[in-house]
Amino acid sequence: MAGLDVGVVSSGLAAAAMAWSDEWWDPVVALLWNAEGTPRSYHLVQSSSWYAFGLLQRGGPGDEERAVRTIEALLAAQYDEPGTPWHGTFAQVLESPHPQPGARIWVDYDPNWRQFVGTVFELVLQTDALDDALRARMRTAVDLAVAGEPLDRVPPTYSNIALMRAWLEVERGRDGALAYARSVVDAFAERGAFEEYNSPTYYGIDLYALALWRTRSSSPELRAWGAEVEAALWRDIARWYHPGLRNLCGPWSRSYGMDLTRYVGLVGLWMWDALGSPSEAPVPDVTGGRPFDHPHDLTLGVLVEHLGAAIPAEVTFDAVERTVAQDITATRRATGWLAEDVMVGGESGDSPASARGQFTPATVHWRLPSGDVGWIRLTHFAPASAVASPRSLAITCFPHARRGPQAPELWVHAPGASIAAGARRWALPGLSLDVASAPESVEADPSGFLRIRFPVGTGDLSLRLT
DSSP states (O other): OOOBOOOOOOOOHHHHHHHHHHHHEETTTTEEEOOSSSSSSSEESHHHHHHHHHHHHHOOTTHHHHHHHHHHHHHHTBOOOTTSTTTTOBOSBTTOOOOOTTOOBTTTBOTTHHHHHHHHHHHHHTSOOSOHHHHHHHHHHHHHHHHHSOTTTSOTTSHHHHHHHHHHHHHTTOTTHHHHHHHHHHHHHTTTSOSSTTOTTHHHHHHHHHHHHHHHOSOHHHHHHHHHHHHHHHHHHHHHEETTTTEEOSOBSSOSOSOTTTBOOHHHHHHHHHHSOGGGSSOOOSSSSOOOBSGGGGGGHHHHHHHOOOOOTTOOBOOOOEEEEEEEETTEEEEEEEOSSEEEEEEEEOOOSOBSTTOBOEEEEEEOTTSSEEEEEEEBSSOEEEEEETTEEEEEEOOBTTTBOOOOEEEEEOTTOOOOTTOOEEEETTEEEEESSOOSEEEEOTTSSEEEEOOTTOOBOOEEEO
């Protein structure tokens, strides 16, 4: 397959994002309903700010009125409580209970909403949209979000939030903001990587923030740094992207799924915008009625198309067989192997994160006979390490620091597959492999994958593709 060339195109991304969002907007409270979990059971704050921006950009009949109502609902969801750790942030969702003394970060409040909603408000304020009274209230809200952000909460290595914070605080003139921005750039430049490495969703926020630096900053330094880091990030993304499988090769420091053609990963929206077609980008079909996960993230598409992807002219997304590697920190390393219809990825080192949830240190993807994508991921309630090489993924599972040895699992998505307990040679649809250890049990998960459990204390789960 030839490489995919990047050009300046009209992608239709914003229109698709707005069409989806229009269906989920609630005229009663003027915010977007949730579309996951139990649909229409709570209202989204972060995604509603993206939608409000899209309404102002589209400017169709009734759009400004709807945007005004949405912005007013967002303003009402901000906390103005000096001295509390949630001062200046916004309710996680409209139905969130008001934080009380002893409130738990990420559970009872999300401090990052300061940056997510604050950057959108600031971007609107850079236009001539809306009347003076509402603009004044939005400016007060942005200043409140900036003032409420503790100077030491967001380290420069927490890239997606740090990049948004730096842009917002530079624009609002906070003391030390430019030096903070420089520290974020320096942290990236040390190895040419963000510590939230290869993360399909959070790379999309990195690109959003870097586009703000590059195109919407009053600081010449920020504009130059943004262009430089954004270009370097795209060059690295291209190394790990498989255009045939339409997926970013693992490992992923943070991920919300295994197949970008089944869920909205924000990096896919930027590639959709750059390539001009969702059929060539790592995104699901968002218009054909087929269910897809993380649908609310599609709403960012209006901002992606407005700001525009800036992929260096020399970057193409090639299907050439290759091995790739990247030092993430002094003690963490990502490795991958990409071939015609298969790819494997691993992270080795001393990450303390459990290989469960967002951290995905061991992955395999391949082409199923149906044309869809099959995948394997490690899940382990303890740290794990993996090294990818041609046709091989060496996986080591470690005990939990407090709970001791755990029972690792491999989750396999390959419809029609059958694996017997005790079998170390697996013949999957489209892929055969040998496993270093024998599984203890195999069960079909209701979500559609096989959950293959290994004995407690299993350390070696290495895979060899045959």
